[in-house]
Amino acid sequence: MTTLPQTLREWPRADIERVATVFVLGWAVAFMLWQGTGFTVTLMTVFAIWAILAVSLNLVVGFTGLLSVGHIGFFGIGAYTMAILASDASYDQLRTEAIPTPGWPFFAALPIAVALAGLVALGVGIVFNRFRDDIFVLVSFGFAIIAFSFFLNLREITRGAFGIHEIPRPAFGSWVLDGEVEFLVFALICLALVVLVCWLIVTSSFGRVLTAIREDEEAIAVFGYRVTHFKLAVWVLSAMMAGLAGALFASWTSFIDPNSFILLESMLLIAIVILGGLATIWGSLLGAMAFVLLEEGMRFLPFLPAEFVGQARQVVLGVLLVLLMLFRPQGLVGRYKL
Amino acid sequence: MTASNDATLELTDIAVHYGAVRALDGVSLGIREGEAVAVMGPNGAGKSTVLKAIMGLAPVVAGAVYWRGHRLEAATHEIVKEGICFVPQGRRVFTHLTIEENLEMGCLFLGDEAEKRRRLESVIELFPILHEKRRDMASQMSGGQQQMLAIGRGLMGSPDLLLLDEPTLGLAPIVVGEVFQKVREISDRLDTTIMIVEHNIKGVLGIVDRAYVLDKGRVVHEGTPASIRETNILTDVFLGRVQPEGEDGDPFPLAQAGGERTGF
Numbered sequence: 001m002t003t004l005p006q007t008l009r010e011w012p013r014a015d016i017e018r019v020a021t022v023f024v025l026g027w028a029v030a031f032m033l034w035q036g037t038g039f040t041v042t043l044m045t046v047f048a049i050w051a052i053l054a055v056s057l058n059l060v061v062g063f064t065g066l067l068s069v070g071h072i073g074f075f076g077i078g079a080y081t082m083a084i085l086a087s088d089a090s091y092d093q094l095r096t097e098a099i100p101t102p103g104w105p106f107f108a109a110l111p112i113a114v115a116l117a118g119l120v121a122l123g124v125g126i127v128f129n130r131f132r133d134d135i136f137v138l139v140s141f142g143f144a145i146i147a148f149s150f151f152l153n154l155r156e157i158t159r160g161a162f163g164i165h166e167i168p169r170p171a172f173g174s175w176v177l178d179g180e181v182e183f184l185v186f187a188l189i190c191l192a193l194v195v196l197v198c199w200l201i202v203t204s205s206f207g208r209v210l211t212a213i214r215e216d217e218e219a220i221a222v223f224g225y226r227v228t229h230f231k232l233a234v235w236v237l238s239a240m241m242a243g244l245a246g247a248l249f250a251s252w253t254s255f256i257d258p259n260s261f262i263l264l265e266s267m268l269l270i271a272i273v274i275l276g277g278l279a280t281i282w283g284s285l286l287g288a289m290a291f292v293l294l295e296e297g298m299r300f301l302p303f304l305p306a307e308f309v310g311q312a313r314q315v316v317l318g319v320l321l322v323l324l325m326l327f328r329p330q331g332l333v334g335r336y337k338l
Numbered sequence: 339m340t341a342s343n344d345a346t347l348e349l350t351d352i353a354v355h356y357g358a359v360r361a362l363d364g365v366s367l368g369i370r371e372g373e374a375v376a377v378m379g380p381n382g383a384g385k386s387t388v389l390k391a392i393m394g395l396a397p398v399v400a401g402a403v404y405w406r407g408h409r410l411e412a413a414t415h416e417i418v419k420e421g422i423c424f425v426p427q428g429r430r431v432f433t434h435l436t437i438e439e440n441l442e443m444g445c446l447f448l449g450d451e452a453e454k455r456r457r458l459e460s461v462i463e464l465f466p467i468l469h470e471k472r473r474d475m476a477s478q479m480s481g482g483q484q485q486m487l488a489i490g491r492g493l494m495g496s497p498d499l500l501l502l503d504e505p506t507l508g509l510a511p512i513v514v515g516e517v518f519q520k521v522r523e524i525s526d527r528l529d530t531t532i533m534i535v536e537h538n539i540k541g542v543l544g545i546v547d548r549a550y551v552l553d554k555g556r557v558v559h560e561g562t563p564a565s566i567r568e569t570n571i572l573t574d575v576f577l578g579r580v581q582p583e584g585e586d587g588d589p590f591p592l593a594q595a596g597g598e599r600t601g602f
Contacts, residue, residue, distance in 0.1 A: 205446050212432045212443055219430035222393060223444060223495065224418030279434075336434060 020332035024290050031293055041180045043296055048187035049249050051288035052194045054272045055281055056241030062278030063202055064234050065214030069266045070140035073147030074239040076261035077120055078113040078246025080158055083256050085109035088166035097159045106170040110247050117243025118236045125235040129228045144263050151258040163257030167250045187248055194241050198281050210234055271321045277334025286332055346371045346531055352401035354387050361387040363555040374525040374532040376542045379552035380576050385535040389501045393417055393424045423497035427504045429484045433477035437468055440476050440487055444494025461490040482513030502534040518545050539572055
C-alpha cells in the first residue's frame with residue numbers, strides 16, 4: 001500500500017504541474033471574481049512586484065544554485081534610491097528628520113535605482129564569490145541585516161524609522177500614471193520585460209553554464225569557464241531586477257520605511273521561489289500568485305480576527321514551506337531541488 | 339630550468355602541500371607528443387594531484403610545469419586555452435543537461451559553428467552511443483556511458499593533451515575494457531597525447547606507452563609496461579614495502595631491483 005507522500009513523489013511530473021497550474025490560476029480567477037475589480041487590480045499589482053522579485057531570485061537560487069537570503073537588501077536599495085531621488089521636495093517633512101530630496105521624476109530615478117542595486121551587488125558579490133553552500137547562505141543573511149541597519153540608522157539619508165513619503169508615480173510628460181489600473185499595466189510591462197530577460201538568460205549558453213555551475217562548480221571550472229565571473233554576472237543582474245521591483249514598490253505605495261525590508265520578507269521570498277519551483281520562470285510566477293492569494297485571501301477568513309492576520313500568514317507560509325520540503329522539495333513545477 | 343628537448347609536458351621537482359600534508363614531494367616526470375602515459379600507485383600516492391598540479395588546481399609550492407617549452411603558471415582557464423583538457427575523477431557529468439548539451443559544454447563559446455559540428459561528429463564517431471541518446475538527460479545513462487560522455491566532453495575541446503583521472507573507477511569489469519579500448523583509440527586515431535591516472539594496473543599497462551609509479555608523493559619508478567611487469571615495484575608500493583628516503587640519500591632502494599631510475 002502506498003502512502004500519500006509516496007504517491008505525491010511518484011505522480012508524473014507533467015500531471016502535478018498541470019494540476020498545480022490549474023489550481024492556482026482557478027483560485028486566482030475565483031478570488032478576483034468574488035472580490036471585484038478594485039481588489040483585483042491591487043492584488044495583481046502586488047503580484048507583479050513579488051513576481052519580479054521571485055523570478056530574479058530564482059536566477060540565483062534555482063538556476064545557479066546560490067541560496068541567497070539577502071535579496072530583500074537589493075529590493076530595499078532600489079526602493080530607497082527611488083524614494084530619496086524622487087520624493088516630492090516641497091513635501092513638509094518632519095523638521096528634525098528632513099532629508100535633501102531633489103524631486104527627480106520617476107523615470108530619471110529609475111535607472112539610478114537599478115544601477116545602484118547592481119553596483120552594490122557587484123561590490124558584495126566580489127566578496128561573496130569566495131563562499132559556497134552553507135557559508136554563502138550565512139553571508140547573504142548578513143547582507144540582509146546590514147542593509148536593514150543602513151535603512152534604519154542612516155537617518156540623514158533614509159529618515160530612519162520615519163520613512164519617506166510622497167514618492168511619485170511614473171509620468172510620461174504630463175500623463176501621470178496615478179490611476180491604479182495604469183500603474184498595474186506599467187508594473188505588468190516591467191514584469192514581462194524581466195521575464196523576457198530571464199528567459200533569454202536561461203535559454204542561452206550563459207544559462208547553460210549557470211546550470212552546470214549549480215550541478216558541479218569544480219567540474220565546469222576545469223573546462224576553462226571562469227565560474228566566479230558567471231556567478232558575479234548573474235548575481236548583479238538579479239540584484240538589478242530586484243532594484244527595479246523596489247523602485248516600483250516605492251512608487252506604488254508612495255511611502256516606504258525599513259519595515260518593508262526586514263529579513264522576514266527575504267524568507268517569504270525564498271518561500272515563494274521554492275513553492276513555485278526552482279529553476280523555472282513559470283514556477284516563480286505561479287509561486288508569487290499563490291503567495292499573494294494566500295496573503296490577501298486570509299483577510300477574508302471569518303474566523304480569524306483582523307489583528308492576527310499578519311501572524312497567521314507567516315505561520316501558514318512557514319507550515320507550507322515545511323510541507324513542501326517534506327513532500328515536494330522541487331516545488332509546484334520545479335526542475336531542481338535544494 | 340627548461341623543459342627537456344623532446345618533452346611536450348614536463349614537471350620538474352613539483353611539490354604540492356595541503357596544509358601539513360605533502361601530497362607531492364619533488365615529482366619530476368614528462369610526456370612526449372603523441373604518447374600515452376600512465377601514472378599509477380596506491381591510494382594517497384598523489385596520482386590525481388599530479389593532474390591537478392598541471393591544471394593549476396592544486397597548491398604548487400615548488401617546482402614548475404613546462405608545456406611545449408614554456409612554463410605554465412596561469413590559472414586553469416588559461417591552461418585550457420593551451421590545449422590541455424582534464425577529465426576529472428567520478429565522471430561528473432551535468433545530470434540536468436542532455437547528452438548533447440553536456441558535450442557542447444566542452445566548447446560552448448567556440449565561435450566557429452562548423453568547427454563545433456566537426457568536433458561533435460568526431461566524438462560521436464568515437465562514441466556512437468552518445469549520438470543515439472543525445473536527447474536524453476545525462477542522469478539516464480549508465481555509469482559506463484557517463485564515463486564515455488565525460489571523455490567525449492573533454493574531447494570537444496580538441497585537446498592536444500588529455501588528462502584522465504581514474505576513468506574506470508566504479509565501473510563494471512565488462513565496461514572497464516571498453517573504456518581502455520576507447521582511450522587507446524583516442525591516442526591512435528586522434529593522435530592526442532594522454533596522461534592517465536589509474537588504479538586498474540593490468541588494464542592500463544595494456545594501453546600505455548610508458549608509466550610512472552608514485553608512492554607517498556614521490557616517483558619511485560618509470561618505465562615501459564614491459565619493464566614494469568618485470569619488476570616487483572607495483573607489488574612493493576601497494577604492499578607498502580618501498581622505504582622512505584634512507585640516510586644514504588637513496589630514496590628508492592627497491593627501484594634497484596631491475597626498474598629504471600626516475601627522470602625524463
